[in-house]
Amino acid sequence: MPCDEKKDKLWHALFILLLFLIPNCFESPVTAAEVHGNSFLGQFAPVELHGFFELRVGYRTQEDQHEKDISVMETRLQMELFTFTDWAEFKYKGDVWGDGITEQGEYATREAWFFSRPAGFLDIKIGRQVLTWGTGDVVFLNDLFPKDWQSYFIGRDKEYLKAPSDAAKISFFTELANIDVVYTPKFDPDRYITGEYLSYWNATQERPAGQKERVVADKPDCWFQDDEIAVRVYRNINNYELAFYGYWGFWKRPGGQTASGTAIFPKLNVYGASARGQVGPGIGNIEFAYYQSVDDESGSNPLINNSEMRYLVGYTQDLAKDFNASLQYYVEHLLDYPEYKERLAGGPARDRDRHVITLQLTKLLMNQNLELHLSSYYSPSDRDAYLRPNIHYKCTDKIALETGASIFFGEEPHTFFAQFEKNTNFYAAVRYSF
Amino acid sequence: MMKIGIVAILWGLLGTGFAEELSPVPTADEIARKANHMALYQGADSKGKVTMVIKDKQGRIRKREFTMLRRNDDDRDQDQKYYTFFQVPADVCKMVFMVHKHAALEKDDDRWLYMPGLDLVKRIAARDKRTSFVGSDFLYEDISGRSPDEDNHELIEMTDTYYILKNIPKKPDTVEFEYYIAHIDRKSFVPMKMEFFKRGHRLYRVIESVRLEEIQAQENGQKVTYPTVTESLVRNLANGSETKMIFSDIRYNLGLSNKIFTERYLRRPPRDAMR
Numbered sequence: 001m002p003c004d005e006k007k008d009k010l011w012h013a014l015f016i017l018l019l020f021l022i023p024n025c026f027e028s029p030v031t032a033a034e035v036h037g038n039s040f041l042g043q044f045a046p047v048e049l050h051g052f053f054e055l056r057v058g059y060r061t062q063e064d065q066h067e068k069d070i071s072v073m074e075t076r077l078q079m080e081l082f083t084f085t086d087w088a089e090f091k092y093k094g095d096v097w098g099d100g101i102t103e104q105g106e107y108a109t110r111e112a113w114f115f116s117r118p119a120g121f122l123d124i125k126i127g128r129q130v131l132t133w134g135t136g137d138v139v140f141l142n143d144l145f146p147k148d149w150q151s152y153f154i155g156r157d158k159e160y161l162k163a164p165s166d167a168a169k170i171s172f173f174t175e176l177a178n179i180d181v182v183y184t185p186k187f188d189p190d191r192y193i194t195g196e197y198l199s200y201w202n203a204t205q206e207r208p209a210g211q212k213e214r215v216v217a218d219k220p221d222c223w224f225q226d227d228e229i230a231v232r233v234y235r236n237i238n239n240y241e242l243a244f245y246g247y248w249g250f251w252k253r254p255g256g257q258t259a260s261g262t263a264i265f266p267k268l269n270v271y272g273a274s275a276r277g278q279v280g281p282g283i284g285n286i287e288f289a290y291y292q293s294v295d296d297e298s299g300s301n302p303l304i305n306n307s308e309m310r311y312l313v314g315y316t317q318d319l320a321k322d323f324n325a326s327l328q329y330y331v332e333h334l335l336d337y338p339e340y341k342e343r344l345a346g347g348p349a350r351d352r353d354r355h356v357i358t359l360q361l362t363k364l365l366m367n368q369n370l371e372l373h374l375s376s377y378y379s380p381s382d383r384d385a386y387l388r389p390n391i392h393y394k395c396t397d398k399i400a401l402e403t404g405a406s407i408f409f410g411e412e413p414h415t416f417f418a419q420f421e422k423n424t425n426f427y428a429a430v431r432y433s434f
Numbered sequence: 435m436m437k438i439g440i441v442a443i444l445w446g447l448l449g450t451g452f453a454e455e456l457s458p459v460p461t462a463d464e465i466a467r468k469a470n471h472m473a474l475y476q477g478a479d480s481k482g483k484v485t486m487v488i489k490d491k492q493g494r495i496r497k498r499e500f501t502m503l504r505r506n507d508d509d510r511d512q513d514q515k516y517y518t519f520f521q522v523p524a525d526v527c528k529m530v531f532m533v534h535k536h537a538a539l540e541k542d543d544d545r546w547l548y549m550p551g552l553d554l555v556k557r558i559a560a561r562d563k564r565t566s567f568v569g570s571d572f573l574y575e576d577i578s579g580r581s582p583d584e585d586n587h588e589l590i591e592m593t594d595t596y597y598i599l600k601n602i603p604k605k606p607d608t609v610e611f612e613y614y615i616a617h618i619d620r621k622s623f624v625p626m627k628m629e630f631f632k633r634g635h636r637l638y639r640v641i642e643s644v645r646l647e648e649i650q651a652q653e654n655g656q657k658v659t660y661p662t663v664t665e666s667l668v669r670n671l672a673n674g675s676e677t678k679m680i681f682s683d684i685r686y687n688l689g690l691s692n693k694i695f696t697e698r699y700l701r702r703p704p705r706d707a708m709r
Contacts, residue, residue: 050524084708115702123702132553159551173698236696239534239544241557278542282559316559322566324559367490367675368569397496397523433524 043085051079051434058155058427061405066199066210071406071425072154073100078110088116101197110164123171128164131182133232133243135276135285137326137360138375141310142245142272142289144230144252145182148191152388153198153406153420155427163191167228177235184228184249187220189265192253193420201419204261206347208413208422217254217263226250240277245270245289255293256304266304267294282317299336302343307335314358322364330356348414355381369394377417384410384418403428462587465597468623469616471511474579476660477651477686479505481706484681488570491674497522498568501707505690512537515695516578519707526568530700530707535578543578548700555700564609571668571677576641595620611639622646622661641668644678651686660686 058072076097083090093111098104113127134143138161151160167184192215193200199210220226228249235242247270254263272289289310296304314328332354334340341349356379363372375388390404405426410418460468486498499522507513516533520526530548545558563575585601592598596617603609610632617627624646630639645665651658662684669676694704 050527052524089702117702123698125702130551130553132555162552162554171698173693178698234697241697276557278544281542281561283557285557316557318559318561321562321564367488368566369496394525396494397525400525 044083048082054431056429058425060425064422088114090114121173125169130162135274135287141287144247146188180232182230186223187226190252198423201414243274245272285314287312299339309333324362326360328358351381382415384415386417400431462589466582466587469618469625470582472624475511479690480686482681482684487678571670638672
């Protein structure tokens with residue numbers, strides 16, 4: 001689909017215009033400008049600078065003919081700048097790193113946004129931002145903001161599991177309920193496994209593939225045409241958090257392919273709800289979502305994902321002093337399963353239901369400076385599993401050491417976690433924060 | 435008969451003029467209740483900057499800095515809300531910790547943690563209030579208070595300056611101490627020292643109020659002063675570590691809105707917390 005270039009420019013122009021207009025829209029009793037003199041720069045609070053410098057190295061524990069022996073090798077600098085005026089807040093956060101896998105210097109803006117609270121009932125945040133909602137613990141149903149599973153699996157800091165969105169988030173606060181509306185003018189997909197860092201199961205070829213056979217996908221990328229809208233309506237009743245969600249966009253990972261074999265992102269709508277609150281001595285959460293695969297509602301197109309129901313129930317509790325456990329049960333239920341099975345082009349059929357049990361354990365020791373953590377995912381239906389143990393030690397307030405592993409195993413090579421078996425890796429890192 | 439007569443006369447005297455001049459000794463429960471009010475409930479709300487310096491046995495130092503907002507739900511010294519915005523160290527910068535404290539013993543507090551890097555609002559299951567607060571020697575319960583209803587109080591001594599209370603937990607299996615002794619300033623009812631003992635009268639933990647300041651504020655249009663502990667020290671005699679907690683920029687009765695203690699402000703802190 002050819003994009004309208006003009007729309008691209010329009011978006012930029014709008015953004016810049018907004019930056020200059022908004023300060024004039026609001027009145028504030030005593031402006032910083034009055035205090036610091038009336039210069040443009042005078043209205044900004046002193047810029048706060050933070051960040052870290054990090055070395056991270058990881059190796060595969062076995063040979064993978066499709067990938068390098070190193071799973072991660074990077075020297076990274078993250079810089080964060082923050083300032084505010086009477087009418088808004090501004091933040092920039094960016095990473096530069098030397099990447100041993102791509103053998104290149106890399107740069108990524110993680111955040112670049114401005115935020116304003118123009119009225120008692122309204123919050124606005126526009127720009128590149130990390131967005132999260134929903135009740136799952138590293139399981140996402142109604143949160144369709146981009147994830148970076150690649151970073152998670154190669155052992156980068158957990159922060160990188162969430163990829164940023166280029167979006168406008170408008171939040172309304174009323175007595176009845178609060179409403180978040182997130183508009184992403186150009187589709188932001190997940191950073192899914194492409195073969196660049198991790199080898200994967202190539203379903204078409206029915207064999208593992210990696211760096212030399214990367215997933216080639218046709219990503220919807222027209223500004224204001226291939227857009228996404230995510231809505232959350234939520235309310236807190238006696239500290240039980242209830243929420244309803246809606247999403248209108250695309251499958252976040254390739255959810256289909258063209259007849260010629262190019263991966264595509266078919267249209268997807270999601271509707272769901274969640275609740276979270278105190279249950280007995282811990283916190284319970286429950287969430288469900290209906291994934292409506294708009295381009296294949298009858299389930300008759302074998303090249304496009306079927307619709308699904310997704311369910312999650314979880315419970316987290318302190319088992320002892322500084323020792324927390326969180327257990328979740330998650331199901332992906334394929335709708336129109338007979339149609340799926342009947343028209344399956346080749347390769348093994350998936351089960352109708354994919355069950356996953358997750359268990360997260362966290363133990364703090366040595367005045368909470370040492371953290372032992374285990375994230376585990378086990379699918380009894382796929383008969384595969386993923387373990388992510390991690391040890392994090394804060395030597396001082398500035399220096400932290402970390403080591404961990406990503407361990408994949410399974411019985412069949414094509415299931416979700418088992419396909420990454422050859423990517424099983426361990427890693428270590430040292431970070432200096434400032 | 436004679437004795438009863440004397441007692442009756444004395445009682446009569448105490449009941450009239452004498453009582454005002456000598457002021458009767460408050461009961462242990464009253465002292466505990468007033469001390470609880472002074473430590474946690476002064477004003478309708480408050481804000482302060484907190485610096486914690488944690489020093490371990492080897493003398494290694496770690497620092498925590500955060501701004502804390504507190505609001506009372508009512509004036510009955512019961513439920514409260516706390517909002518903590520972290521600034522130091524860098525790895526927790528801009529993290530927010532929020533508590534809806536429930537005074538009722540059978541009801542657990544509600545706690546949330548906001549992690550800005552992930553934009554994640556986490557609900558924290560935390561039944562045990564006697565765990566370390568941010569890795570310091572202070573416990574959660576030292577910060578948000580231990581309800582006087584949790585202990586039986588006994589006035590064991592009265593010096594010129596202090597009421598000395600012995601506090602014995604009603605549910606000994608929920609805490610790590612057998613009892614604690616509190617020194618409470620007779621004038622202000624501010625707790626000045628608390629000594630925690632394990633079985634066998636073994637002292638293992640001491641909290642001291644090092645500096646007490648009179649903080650000016652407005653209350654219903656009137657000028658008032660709130661005696662406030664601006665520096666306290668906790669020493670863990672068992673492992674040799676200690677934490678100094680310094681309060682600064684303390685303000686009372688700012689008129690903090692109840693809305694601050696909700697998800698909206700958890701995700702984007704109010705200016706009151708950032709400045």
